[in-house]
Amino acid sequence: MSAVNYTSLSNLSPQGRWRRVLLIAMVPMICAFIYYAYESSFIPTNFKPIHRYPTTNDNGGNNNSFEGEDLSMTQVIKALYKPILHPVDAANFTDEDGDVYRLSGEPRFKEKLGKRVLILDIDSRSLTDEGQIMNQELKWKGMRPLSAGMLSHYMFAMIHGYDYKFIRAPDYADRWGTWVKVPMMKEALKTHDYIVFMDSDVMFHYPHLPLEWLLNYWNMTSETLAMMAIDPDEPQNYDHKGNRYLNTGFVIAQQSKRTQEMYKSWGECPSESKYKGCAKWKLEWAHEQAAFGNYLRYDYDRPEDIKVLPCTEANGAPEAVNRGGCKGIFVRHFWVDKGLLPKGLADSVMQYFLPRLHQLYHQEAANHIVDAKGFRLEGADMIELTDEEKEKLKSDEGKNQKDEGF
Structure with missing residues (x-):
């Protein structure tokens, strides 16, 4: 310098x-931001849209409105990350610990995919209680952990120009709630080339690292149906053939006829028309994950069908490093302590906001x-x-x- x-x-x-x-409003704006939902093109026309939050309070006054300010929230977020976005076709990436991750060959993705990618949240719960994402107000103090996770998904899509949807799914009458992700992912793959589904306790650790680079690094080919991270090496995570489950809390899927067939078979698994014994997983843990692990992965077993991602890179968090090394280098899944999600969101902002603020301080x-x-x-x-x-x-x-x- x-x-x-x-x-x-x-x-x-x-x-x-x-x-x-000095006009800096990044952190409080991030924490107070409320997501406005729009109908998805793949939602039936008779599907009721998610509640749109009012811009005025009961007394007719403004309710946290940014109207009239020079910078929109979208512009603020993009301005923060744009100077440090990692190139989609870069040969390597260096993480915060100095470890270098290199592509194994020529990258398939050399341009941004933009709206061909859908970042997807799915939930059948109302999530309107205090501190939850669908409440009309959300404050940093008292925010429920899963709200932080979903806001990080929305922010990641905004940074890179991907599409984002939250689907409020209908419930199955006879199955555990997490089963709804299967038909909803299937429908989403009719309108987008690539979907990234994340449970609300999952987040990308490096928001400036584009999905395209990860697809290159994990080698998604034109024949790949889906990518999932393997679970930790623990007794409860093994299927009936002695193989570890693939965790369905983080799924990258690619549109194809074969992918649609796989999701159809997955959603119909508990009917036992094809997979005898699958009804067991309607209510028994690990639900749709166990159904995929015990049946679907063995039907869709071409070399490029299902890419198994390392647990250390796409599962767990630093607090879980003693559980098979699953520290979540690129994608963090906070199943050890969901209460760490707000800290994860704060880190994903402050890690990049602070150097910019420090640079301005010296300027x-x-x-x-x-x-x-x-x-x-x-x-x-x-x-x-x-x-x-x-x-x-x-x-x-x-x-x-x-x-x-x-």
Whole structure:
């Protein structure tokens, strides 16, 4: 960094003034943001749209409105991440620990996929209680953990220009609630080339790292139906053939006729018309995941059908590193402690916001940093130092002080 010329105390006057205004509203805006839902093109026409939140309160006043401001929320988010977006066809990526991940060959994806990608949330619950995503107000203090997860999905789509949908799914009368993700993913694949479904306790750890780079790194080919991360090496995570389950909380699927067939078979598995014994997983853990692990993965077993992602890269979180090394390098699944989701959201913002703020601090140094080191303190007075006193000051620097006040 080039040298910065700070303002000397002797050059300041009572008429000194700030020359620029620092307009930074990133963090509180992120935390207070409320998602407006729109009907999806793959939702039936008689499907009731998700409640649109009002822009005025009961007294007719504005309710957290940003109307009239120069910057929209979308512009603020894109402006924060645009300078640091990782190229989709980069040969490697270096993580926060300095570890380097390299592509194994020529990248398939060299351009952004944009709206061909759908980032997808699916839930049949109302989620309208205090602190939940569909409530009319959401505050950082008191926010429920899963709201943080879904907001991170929405933000990730916004950063990279992907489509985003939240589907409020109908419930099965005879199955555990998580089964609804199967038919909803199937429908979503009719309108988008690629879908990324995440449970609400899952998030991308590096929001500036595009999906296209990960598809290159994990080698999604034109024949790939879906990608899922393997579960930790623990007794409950094995199927009837002794293989570990693939975790259905994070799924990347690619549109194709064969993919539609797979999802149809998966959704119909408990009927036992094709897979005897699958009805067991209607209500018994691990529900739709166990059905996929015990049946579907063995029917769709061409070399490129199902890509198994490493647990350490696409499952778990640092707190789970002692469970098979599943620390979630790229994708974090907070099944150890869902309460860590808000921290994960904060990290995904502050990790990139803080360096930009620090850079601006130095750029504006001449306006707000006052160099009074050319004076000595005597009682309540400041007396300008002689050249000899300045030399002595260098040897005494730090005297009577602690490191950063601790």
